[in-house]
Amino acid sequence: MESSEADRIAQLIHEAGVLKLLPRTGWAYCGIRSPESVAEHSFRTALIAGLIAKAEGADPARATYLAVWHDTQETRVLDIPHLGRKYLDAASNETVTADQVSGLPEGVAADVRALVREYESAETLEAKCARDADRLECLFQAIEYRDAGARNVDGWIESSRSTLRTMTGKQIADAAMSQESSQKWHSEAIR
Numbered sequence: 001m002e003s004s005e006a007d008r009i010a011q012l013i014h015e016a017g018v019l020k021l022l023p024r025t026g027w028a029y030c031g032i033r034s035p036e037s038v039a040e041h042s043f044r045t046a047l048i049a050g051l052i053a054k055a056e057g058a059d060p061a062r063a064t065y066l067a068v069w070h071d072t073q074e075t076r077v078l079d080i081p082h083l084g085r086k087y088l089d090a091a092s093n094e095t096v097t098a099d100q101v102s103g104l105p106e107g108v109a110a111d112v113r114a115l116v117r118e119y120e121s122a123e124t125l126e127a128k129c130a131r132d133a134d135r136l137e138c139l140f141q142a143i144e145y146r147d148a149g150a151r152n153v154d155g156w157i158e159s160s161r162s163t164l165r166t167m168t169g170k171q172i173a174d175a176a177m178s179q180e181s182s183q184k185w186h187s188e189a190i191r
Contacts, residue, residue: 001105008103015100018075024141026081030152032145038074041137045070048172049133055168058125066119066130069112073097093120122165132169135160139173144181 019039027035046067053063073096080088097116101109118127139160142153157177164170 004103005105009105009108012100012104015075016072019072022074022078025078026083026156027141027145029081029083030142030145030150030156032150036141038071041141042068042071044140045130045133045137047133048136049130052132052136052166052168052172053126053129056125056129056166058129063126063129063133066115066127067133069097069115070119070130070134072100073116076100128165129169132164132166135163136169136172136176140176140181143176147181 019042020037022038024035024038024041046064049067050060050064052058053060073093076096076099077090080090093116094113097113101112103109104112118124119130122128122131139157142156142160146153146157161170161173161177164173
């Protein structure tokens with residue numbers, strides 16, 4: 001690898017670190033003052049994607065990898081709430097990704113571009129699992145905010161549930177809806 005390619009990889013890694021600082025903005029509509037960051041959302045989305053993929057007979061590593069990259073474009077366009085997208089003519093995630101990976105070793109750049117394209121097209125089972133994971137993470141976060149006293153999150157819960165495509169995603173959503181957010185793991189932790 002040439003030093004210029006290593007420099008570009010280092011720059012992309014620094015850029016990805018910005019996701020830790022970017023709050024998920026849509027929660028402001030529900031009165032959440034300090035929402036989770038895009039990176040926190042992406043981390044749990046990746047875990048969920050692997051779990052769904054394993055249960056669905058898909059490749060969990062591939063689904064996880066797709067989920068890791070699903071919101072990286074927000075370092076450049078920020079987290080635009082759903083309502084805001086109605087009024088903005090933003091670049092596609094594929095276009096933003098192409099700019100983000102320019103100057104990387106071509107094999108790396110091509111892989112990342114392909115991952116984002118696959119996620120956005122949602123045609124493979126792994127992409128469907130990753131997209132369901134994104135929606136499930138929002139559902140879980142809404143339940144957690146609701147259980148902590150936030151109001152007005154029911155719309156997030158219902159919109160997340162209504163867009164799930166995998167049977168496993170739907171089953172996990174049903175299970176999440178039937179318990180308090182801290183119910184299971186908290187009872188295990190205090191034993």
